[in-house]
Amino acid sequence: MVCDNCGAGDPVIHLTQIVDNEMRTLHLCERCAAEKGVEGTAVPENFPLADFLAQMSSQSEEGGESQGSEGSPSGSGRRTGDSESCPYCQLTLKEFRKSGRMGCPECWAAFEGHMRGLLRRIHGSHQHVGKVYLSPDPSTSEMKRRVSALRRKLQRAVELEDFERAAELRDQIQDLEPASPGGRS
Amino acid sequence: MSELPNVDQGGLSWLDASGEHSDIVLSTRIRLARNLQGHAFGARARVNDRATVMDRVRKATETVPHLRRAEIRELSELSANGRRVLMERRLVSRDLLGETEDASGPLSSSGVALAPDVPLSVMINEEDHLRLQALNSGLNLRAAWDLVDLLDEELGQELPYAYHHEFGFLTSCPTNVGTGLRASVLLHLPALVLTKEIGKVLQGLSQMGLTFRGLYGEGSEVVGNFFQLSNQTTLGKSEEDLVDHLDRMVRQVIQYESQARSVLMRDASAVTEDKIWRAYGLLRYARSLSFEELMNLLSGVRLGAGLKLLPGLRVYPLNKIMIFTQPAHLEDAAGRELSPAEEDAHRAAYVRSILSTEGRIFNDEGSDDAPTESTG
Numbered sequence: 001m002v003c004d005n006c007g008a009g010d011p012v013i014h015l016t017q018i019v020d021n022e023m024r025t026l027h028l029c030e031r032c033a034a035e036k037g038v039e040g041t042a043v044p045e046n047f048p049l050a051d052f053l054a055q056m057s058s059q060s061e062e063g064g065e066s067q068g069s070e071g072s073p074s075g076s077g078r079r080t081g082d083s084e085s086c087p088y089c090q091l092t093l094k095e096f097r098k099s100g101r102m103g104c105p106e107c108w109a110a111f112e113g114h115m116r117g118l119l120r121r122i123h124g125s126h127q128h129v130g131k132v133y134l135s136p137d138p139s140t141s142e143m144k145r146r147v148s149a150l151r152r153k154l155q156r157a158v159e160l161e162d163f164e165r166a167a168e169l170r171d172q173i174q175d176l177e178p179a180s181p182g183g184r185s
Numbered sequence: 186m187s188e189l190p191n192v193d194q195g196g197l198s199w200l201d202a203s204g205e206h207s208d209i210v211l212s213t214r215i216r217l218a219r220n221l222q223g224h225a226f227g228a229r230a231r232v233n234d235r236a237t238v239m240d241r242v243r244k245a246t247e248t249v250p251h252l253r254r255a256e257i258r259e260l261s262e263l264s265a266n267g268r269r270v271l272m273e274r275r276l277v278s279r280d281l282l283g284e285t286e287d288a289s290g291p292l293s294s295s296g297v298a299l300a301p302d303v304p305l306s307v308m309i310n311e312e313d314h315l316r317l318q319a320l321n322s323g324l325n326l327r328a329a330w331d332l333v334d335l336l337d338e339e340l341g342q343e344l345p346y347a348y349h350h351e352f353g354f355l356t357s358c359p360t361n362v363g364t365g366l367r368a369s370v371l372l373h374l375p376a377l378v379l380t381k382e383i384g385k386v387l388q389g390l391s392q393m394g395l396t397f398r399g400l401y402g403e404g405s406e407v408v409g410n411f412f413q414l415s416n417q418t419t420l421g422k423s424e425e426d427l428v429d430h431l432d433r434m435v436r437q438v439i440q441y442e443s444q445a446r447s448v449l450m451r452d453a454s455a456v457t458e459d460k461i462w463r464a465y466g467l468l469r470y471a472r473s474l475s476f477e478e479l480m481n482l483l484s485g486v487r488l489g490a491g492l493k494l495l496p497g498l499r500v501y502p503l504n505k506i507m508i509f510t511q512p513a514h515l516e517d518a519a520g521r522e523l524s525p526a527e528e529d530a531h532r533a534a535y536v537r538s539i540l541s542t543e544g545r546i547f548n549d550e551g552s553d554d555a556p557t558e559s560t561g
Contacts, residue, residue: 025385045326087558089225101312104225105347115359117353122360128353130364131337133346142350149423156425160401165331 003029068128149178191256192299194414196276199304200508204323208491210438211371211504214320215329215428216273217337217357217366220312221349226357227312231408235294238314242307245343251305253335258292269513271297275320279309285547305336312357313365315340324439326368326432337474353420363420368428370435371400375410375488376445377438379457381527386441387412394418409480409507414438415475446492462488469540473529479510479536498544510535 003009009029085092091103093111102108108115119126132146150173157166186232189195207521220226220239224234233355235517239259246252260268268291283291295310317340318334347355355362360368367444377383387397396417399407414435416427449457464485468474474482487503489495508514510532514521519531 052293054480059400070452089229091229101357102226102355102359103229105220105222105349107540108347108349108352108355112351118359119352119362119420123363123418123420127351128349128363128420130366130423131334133341133348135193135345135348135352152423160327 001027003027003032005029005032084111084114143176147173150176189256189258191254191301193302193304196274196299196304196306197508199275199320199322200501200503201322201505204321204325207323208487208500209373209442210324211373211507212275212320212322213325213329213368213370214318215326215333215366215368216318217333218314218354218361218367219315219317219337219340219344220287220355221314222345222347224314225459226314228357229411230310230314232293233308235292239294239296239311241344242309242315245340246298249331249336249339249343251300251303251339252298252307254301255307256300256301257296257309259294259296261293261295265290266513266516267342270517273508273511273513276306277308278311278319281308283479284345286514300336303332305332307336307340313361315344317491324370324400324432324435326370326428326435330368330428334424346472353464361419364422364424364427366419366424366427366429367415369398369415370431371411371413371440373409373411373484373487374438374442375484377442378410380445382441382445384414386438389418390434391415393434395431408477409484411480411484413547432526446488450492457488457492458494461474461492461494464510465489465495465540467485468536470518470537471514471533474510474533474536476510476512476532479532483507492500495544502543506536506539 001011003011006029011027011029013028049106083092085093086103086107087110088106089103091107095115096102096107096111102111116126130149132142133148134142134146146170151171154166154169154173157163157169190209193199195531199214202208204210204213206487214399219239224238225231230238230484243257246255246257258271260271260283263271268277268282272279272282276299281291281295281297281463283289291357292310293444297306300306304319304321306318306320306361308318317333318335319329319336321329321332349355354365356362356365374386377386390397394417397407397412398415399412400413400511406520414431414433419427422430464482468486470481483503486495487500490498491502509518512523512528515528515531518535519527523531
C-alpha cells in the first residue's frame with residue numbers, strides 16, 4: 001500500500017473522517033501526515049487548554065485582541081497586560097492563565113477583549129447562540145433575543161411534531177411579546 | 186438503600202435499562218453549568234459565598250416545582266463512605282468529594298439536591314455554583330434535555346444567573362461557557378474493541394467535535410469497554426443543535442457496534458461464544474473478584490446478553506452489578522470497612538447472588554444449574 005497523498009511513501013497514519021455521515025479513511029505517509037497536521041496518536045489527547053492559554057499569553061504581549069475591551073464598562077480592569085485585574089475579585093490575567101479558571105462572573109467583563117480570541121480557539125466561536133437568559137428586569141433587546149430563541153425552539157418542536165411543547169412555547173412567546181397591533185392570536 | 190429513602194430508586198432509575206438501545210447504551214446525561222451573580226466561583230469563593238449559594242438553593246426547593254421536596258445532602262454531613270456512594274451512583278463528582286490530590290475532604294456548603302421523583306439533581310458549589318443534571322436510562326437525549334431545560338427555566342427565575350449577552354452563561358472554566366451544556370452518553374462497545382475498530386471510530390468522533398472519557402467522567406480510564414461520549418464545545422451552537430448532533434453521532438456509533446457484533450458472530454462465532462461463556466462461568470462461580478476483573482468479565486456477559494447467547498439474562502441486573510460492586514457500595518452493604526481481600530470476596534458473593542436468580546441458563550447436559558449457595 002502507498003500513501004494516498006503522494007503515492008510514494010509507506011502509509012503509517014490512517015486518518016478516519018466522518019463526512020456526510022460516511023466514514024472515509026485516508027492512508028498517509030509520515031511526511032504527508034505531518035504536512036496535514038495529523039498527529040500519530042491513536043487516541044485523542046485531553047483538551048489542550050494549557051496550550052491555548054499559552055498562546056493567549058503571547059498574543060496579549062503583542063497588544064491583545066484587536067477588538068480591545070469594547071463594551072466593557074469603563075474602569076473595569078486595568079489594561080496593563082498580565083497585571084490587569086478583575087475589579088470585583090482581583091483575579092489577575094496572569095493568575096487566570098496559570099489556573100485556567102475565572103474568579104467570578106465579573107472577570108468575564110473585565111477580560112472580555114482577551115477572551116474572544118481564546119473562545120474562538122476553544123469553541124470556534126465567541127458568540128453564544130443558545131438560550132437567552134432573562135434577568136428579573138430584562139431590557140427590550142434581551143427580550144427580543146429571548147423571543148427569537150423561543151421561536152427557534154418552537155420551530156424544532158413543530159419539526160419533531162411535539163405539538164404539546166409547541167403550544168407551550170407559543171404561549172411563552174405570546175407572554176413575552178407586547179400586544180402588537182395586528183398580532184395573530 | 187438507606188442513604189436516600191425519599192429519592193426514587195435511590196437516584197438509580199437510570200440503571201433500569203428501560204431506555205432505547207439499552208443493551209449498548211447504559212445511560213444518557215445532560216448537565217448545565219450555572220453560576221449566580223455576585224459570588225466568586227469555586228476555588229475563589231469564600232465561605233460566605235458558598236453558604237449563600239447553598240442557602241439560596243435550599244430556599245428554591247420550596248418554590249421551584251421540579252425541586253419541590255428535593256433531598257439536599259451536604260457532603261460534610263455524610264460519612265466518607267456515604268459520599269463515595271453518591272459518587273459511585275454518578276450523582277456527584279470526584280471533585281465535589283474533595284478527594285483529588287490537592288484537596289482533603291469536601292469544602293463547606295458543597296452538596297447535592299436530588300429531586301424525589303424525576304431523574305434530576307443539582308450539584309452545589311462544585312467548580313461552578315450549580316450543575317443541573319438529568320440522568321436517564323438508555324439513549325434518551327431529547328427527554329433528558331427537555332427535563333433539565335425545564336428545571337433550568339424554573340431555577341433561573343428564582344436565582345439570578347450570571348449571564349453575558351455575548352458569552353452566554355458564565356462559568357468558571359472557559360471550556361464550559363455559553364450554553365454550559367455537556368451532554369454525554371455512556372456506551373458499551375465491546376465488539377468495536379475486539380475487532381480493533383474502536384481507535385478509528387474515536388478518532389472520527391473527535392473530528393466531529395465529540396470527546397470521550399471513561400466510566401467516571403473527566404480524567405477516568407476506560408474500564409469494561411465503557412466509553413462516555415460527549416460534546417466538546419459549548420459555545421456558538423444552540424443547546425438543541427449540540428444535543429441533536431451528539432444523538433446523530435451516537436446512533437452512528439451504535440450502528441458500527443452492531444455491525445462489528447455481526448462480524449464477530451459471522452467470522453469468529455466459536456471464539457466469541459467461548460469468551461462469553463467463560464466470562465459468565467467465572468462471574469457465576471468465582472469466590473474473589475477485583476473491580477477491574479469484574480468489569481472485564483461483565484463486558485463479555487453483557488455482550489452475550491445483547492447477542493441473546495445467554496438465555497433470559499436481562500441487562501438490568503447486569504447494570505445493578507456494575508453499581509453495587511463498587512467499593513463504597515460493598516462497604517455500605519456490609520456496614521463496616523472491608524480489607525481489600527474481603528472486598529473482592531464480597532464482590533464475588535454479590536455477583537453470584539444476582540446471577541443465581543437471573544436468566545434461565547442451563548448447563549450443556551440440559552439440567553438446571555440452579556445454585557443453592559448463600560450470598561455471604
